Amino acid sequence: xxxxxxxxxxxxxxxxxxxxxxxxxxxxxxxxxxxxxxxxxxxxxxxxxxxxxxxxxxxxxxxxxxxxxxxxxxxxxxxxxxxxxxxxxxxxxxxxxxxxxxxxxxxxxxxxxxxxxxxxxxxxxxxxxxxxxxxxxxxxxxxxxxxxxxxxxxxxxxxxxxxxxxxxxxxxxxxxxxxxxxxxxxxxxxxxxxxxxxxxxxxxxxxxxxxxxxxxxxxxxxxxxxxxxxxxxxxxxxxxxxxxxxxxxxxxxxxxxxxxxxxxxxxxxxxxxxxxxxxxxxxxxxxxxxxxxxxxxxxxxxxxxxxxxxxxxxxxxxxxxxxxxxxxxxxxxxxxxxxxxxxxxxxxxxxxxxxxxxxxxxxxxxxxxxxxxxxxxxxxxxxxxxxxxxxxxxxxxxxxxxxxxxxxxxxxxxxxxxxxxxxxxxxxxxxxxxxxxxxxxxxxxxxxxxxxxxxxx
Numbered sequence: 200x201x202x203x204x205x206x207x208x209x210x211x212x213x214x215x216x217x218x219x220x221x222x223x224x225x226x227x228x229x230x231x232x233x234x235x236x237x238x239x240x241x242x243x244x245x246x247x248x249x250x251x252x253x254x255x256x257x258x259x260x261x262x263x264x265x266x267x268x269x270x271x272x273x274x275x276x277x278x279x280x281x282x283x284x285x286x287x288x289x290x291x292x293x294x295x296x297x298x299x300x301x302x303x304x305x306x307x308x309x310x311x312x313x314x315x316x317x318x319x320x321x322x323x324x325x326x327x328x329x330x331x332x333x334x335x336x337x338x339x340x341x342x343x344x345x346x347x348x349x350x351x352x353x354x355x356x357x358x359x360x361x362x363x364x365x366x367x368x369x370x371x372x373x374x375x376x377x378x379x380x381x382x383x384x385x386x387x388x389x390x391x392x393x394x395x396x397x398x399x400x401x402x403x404x405x406x407x408x409x410x411x412x413x414x415x416x417x418x419x420x421x422x423x424x425x426x427x428x429x430x431x432x433x434x435x436x437x438x439x440x441x442x443x444x445x446x447x448x449x450x451x452x453x454x455x456x457x458x459x460x461x462x463x464x465x466x467x468x469x470x471x472x473x474x475x476x477x478x479x480x481x482x483x484x485x486x487x488x489x490x491x492x493x494x495x496x497x498x499x500x501x502x503x504x505x506x507x508x509x510x511x512x513x514x515x516x517x518x519x520x521x522x523x524x525x526x527x528x529x530x531x532x533x534x535x536x537x538x539x540x541x542x543x544x545x546x547x548x549x550x551x552x553x554x555x556x557x558x559x560x561x562x563x564x565x566x567x568x569x570x571x572x573x574x575x576x577x578x579x580x581x582x583x584x585x586x587x588x589x590x591x592x593x594x595x596x597x598x599x600x601x602x603x604x605x606x607x608x609x610x611x612x613x614x615x616x617x618x619x620x621x622x623x624x625x626x627x628x629x630x631x632x633x634x635x636x637x638x639x640x641x642x643x644x645x646x647x648x649x650x651x652x653x654x655x656x
Contacts, residue, residue: 204269208250212259213418214462215241217269220251226275226311229253232268233261240292241418242276244463254459256292256418275311278426279304280433284407285377288394291411291423310425312432314485321489323523326554327443327498330366330619331359333541333612334548336629337568338526340498341554342369342441343489345522347449347501349515351508354528357389358616359539360447360502364393365402366619367443375440378402381409381427384420384451407434413451420455428486428497435495442495444487447502449480453514469513477517484521524548537613544576560622563652566644567629571607573643574636578604596637603635630654 202221209216215231229241231253239262245252253269278293279302288297293310295301323343329335340346350356364378380397382390390410397403407430411423424446435442446452453472460473468474487499501522505515508530519525529542555564578600585593585601593601611628614620620628630652633641641649 201270201272204271205265205267207262207264207267207269210259210262210264211462213255213416213459214244215253215255215259215262217251217253219249220246220271221249223251223271228272228274228276230270230272231255231262232270234263234266235261237261243271252463254418255416256422257416275309276422277307278310278429279307280430281305282434282438284430284434286404286406288408288410289426291383291409291415291419291426293409293426296410306433306437308429308433310422310429311482312425312429312486314482315488315490319491321491322553323489323496323550324553326370326559326622327441328366328368328370328622329363330368330621331362331539331541332614332620332625332628333539333543333546334363334526335620335622336564336611336625337543337551337571338524338546338548339551339554339560340500340548341550342498343487343496344524344548344550345484345487345499345501346524346526346548347503347515347518347522348526348528349510349518350502350504350528351530352504352506354504354530354533355539355616356447356502356504356528357385357392359528360445360500361393361396362539362616363500364397364406364443364445365400369441370622375438376405377434377440377442378406379409379427379431379434379442379444380406381411381424381444381446383411383423383446383448384413384415384455385411385448386413417455417458420452421459424449424452424483428483431497432486435497436490436493437495439494442497444497444499445502446483446499449501449503449518450506450514453480472513476513477520480517481521484518523550532608532612535608537608538615539612541612543612544572544579561626563630563644563648564622564626566648567626567633567652569643570633570641571611571629574600574603574633574640575607578602578607596640599636600640603632606635607632626652627654 206219208218227243231239239257241253241255244254290296323341325342327340409427431442431444434440487497489496524547526546527542532540581597581601
């Protein structure tokens with residue numbers, strides 16, 4: 200029996216206080232009926248005796264304290280899931296916005312889910328090909344991994360996100376691959392860019408899109424990534440698919456968290472963000488992974504824009520603690536015209552060693568990866584020295600390394616947004632570049648690998 204209350208005491212967007220309630224539980228879904236008959240939704244944020252604090256999903260405007268009715272529905276916010284979600288576009292609350300019919304649900308799942316039990320996790324070990332050399336060759340993405348992209352305002356992270364969603368695949372037979380793409384607090388133009396790009400390239404057929412716009416309520420922004428992860432869990436663990444979840448932009452999510460926290464008058468933590476932001480982000484990130492006994496997996500690429508390009512800002516800082524590495528986009532490389540502007544030296548994939556090698560990519564992958572890192576680092580040092588002392592002060596070897604660094608950026612990193620390179624093409628390109636260096640300097644690759652794979656002129 201659903202009880203109806205007319206005891207709204209206070210409304211302060213996005214919160215509402217209802218008094219005299221009984222049997223109400225945390226996270227319960229709430230329906231508010233206005234005198235006009237219009238219905239709005241919210242969820243229980245806090246219960247204190249007979250008083251409930253409700254978080255509104257829509258604007259508070261028009262809610263009449265005396266005449267509006269409140270119903271507590273007895274269950275949390277749920278998402279209707281089905282395989283028919285593939286190829287569809289939803290808003291941040293899981294409602295279709297592409298003009299298509301409602302989903303015929305196979306199940307209704309609580310969007311809050313649970314972080315995966317560490318004892319039930321299977322170790323990430325299989326390679327995922329993104330088609331982007333700077334990721335595949337040097338900071339490899341592994342199935343079940345959480346690998347964020349740290350970007351900055353104005354950098355082309357949206358284009359990189361669309362490219363990865365379009366190109367990503369798992370190598371091997373009989374593997375069904377799907378992408379769940381959640382756009383959080385982005386502009387209408389950005390949302391249209393993603394949707395049109397997926398439709399133009401046909402990637403929409405294997406993609407589920409959740410789009411929350413900047414002018415949508417902040418509370419919806421908090422629900423959007425949870426909707427996406429609930430959909431991903433269903434496809435991965437009920438339907439056995441390999442699912443890649445892309446969340447952009449986590450910074451907008453954290454801003455919405457701060458806004459709701461301020462409305463609740465909570466004591467702020469670093470830079471005004473709530474003190475529980477670390478655990479809140481963990482409830483999202485830790486839903487990715489592989490489960491023992493299940494063939495499916497969830498791999499996650501959260502994208503966040505670092506305010507003022509500051510890696511020590513709370514959002515990238517806390518994200519770095521929870522996830523397994525980071526891909527960093529460089530403003531300096533972007534100014535040079537490189538696309539995508541991935542700064543490979545500070546970027547890191549902590550699980551890359553587990554997803555490469557014979558039977559996964561190729562036996563020479565680890566050696567070429569280490570050699571490219573070392574050579575590019577030495578080349579950048581040589582270029583800095585050249586700026587201070589002039590080219591004449593460098594040894595012949597250092598001049599070669601400086602040339603290598605330029606060629607590496609222009610040919611390996613700079614591949615554009617439409618080029619899809621297989622892992623073999625990426626490895627061959629690495630060998631072509633290493634050919635510029637004296638063989639005696641290739642100290643990180645086994646001699647037999649050099650004999651086997653180095654191009655013969």
